[in-house]
Amino acid sequence: MLFSPNRLLTTKEQLLLVGVLFALVAGAGALFWHGRHAGEQRVETAETPRATAPPPATAETVPAAPPADAPMPGIPVVPPPAPLESPVPAAEIAVAVRGGVRNPGLQRLPADSRVADLIMRAGGTTPEGDVSGLNLAARLVDGTTLTVPVVAERVAEGDRVVLRNSGYRVTENPADYLVTSPAGASMLAPTAETPTTPSTPAPTAAAPTGGGQKKLINLNTATQAELETLPGIGPVYAGNIIAYREANPFRTVEDVEQVPGIGPKRLEAMRPLVTVE
Numbered sequence: 001m002l003f004s005p006n007r008l009l010t011t012k013e014q015l016l017l018v019g020v021l022f023a024l025v026a027g028a029g030a031l032f033w034h035g036r037h038a039g040e041q042r043v044e045t046a047e048t049p050r051a052t053a054p055p056p057a058t059a060e061t062v063p064a065a066p067p068a069d070a071p072m073p074g075i076p077v078v079p080p081p082a083p084l085e086s087p088v089p090a091a092e093i094a095v096a097v098r099g100g101v102r103n104p105g106l107q108r109l110p111a112d113s114r115v116a117d118l119i120m121r122a123g124g125t126t127p128e129g130d131v132s133g134l135n136l137a138a139r140l141v142d143g144t145t146l147t148v149p150v151v152a153e154r155v156a157e158g159d160r161v162v163l164r165n166s167g168y169r170v171t172e173n174p175a176d177y178l179v180t181s182p183a184g185a186s187m188l189a190p191t192a193e194t195p196t197t198p199s200t201p202a203p204t205a206a207a208p209t210g211g212g213q214k215k216l217i218n219l220n221t222a223t224q225a226e227l228e229t230l231p232g233i234g235p236v237y238a239g240n241i242i243a244y245r246e247a248n249p250f251r252t253v254e255d256v257e258q259v260p261g262i263g264p265k266r267l268e269a270m271r272p273l274v275t276v277e
Helices: 011-047 115-121 224-228 235-247 253-258 264-273
Strands: 092-099 105-110 145-148 153-157 160-164
Touching: 092 115, 105 115, 115 145, 224 235, 253 264
Parallel strands: 092 145
Antiparallel strands: 092 105, 153 160
């Protein structure tokens, strides 16, 4: 038998026994050390919380990138300017002008223009132009022609009298462009002017007859219609008298001879019927 009490262990068996004992002691020590080390790690884990890794990013957690035209934080947003509305072109009318203006011809003006606007667009009147018979505030009518009358001049040539600048008459205008009386009738209706020659004296006014005396016409205050009742005075000459007295009031009846177109014969014809006050 191997382990008989009466038998002594050989050297080899003794070494083998010692090795087994050493292995047992070493294994027990290793188990003890391992168990103690594991316990210390568990204590440290319980005292110090372990940092957790962030959850993986998903489509719900990742914020979307702002659009390229989004305003920057802290910068005031300025709205874009409103688009400018294209102006609607105003309606225009075409009206011709001729006679005593500096630039006669066709003119285009806004639809609400007046006779005065057309004359100013044509450069104003010439020195011979007479606007006394025109209604400067009348509204222009598309497709019409405005005639600015020119003061007619009687010039003696030998034994006859020639009219100069008589090609444009105020009566050639539309009725809307003429000055009208309160009754509505045109104050510039053509009146008969008796042409005179050096050999034919101008008609003289008949002396008033009857019980009453006819009231004299004041040259400084008479209206266009009153002046046209005088012998040899038509619309143009009446307008010349009014234009002259506005700059130079008459002091005597003889001053009317300074009015363009009125000579000694017309003065003698109207003398019994006029006065100056």
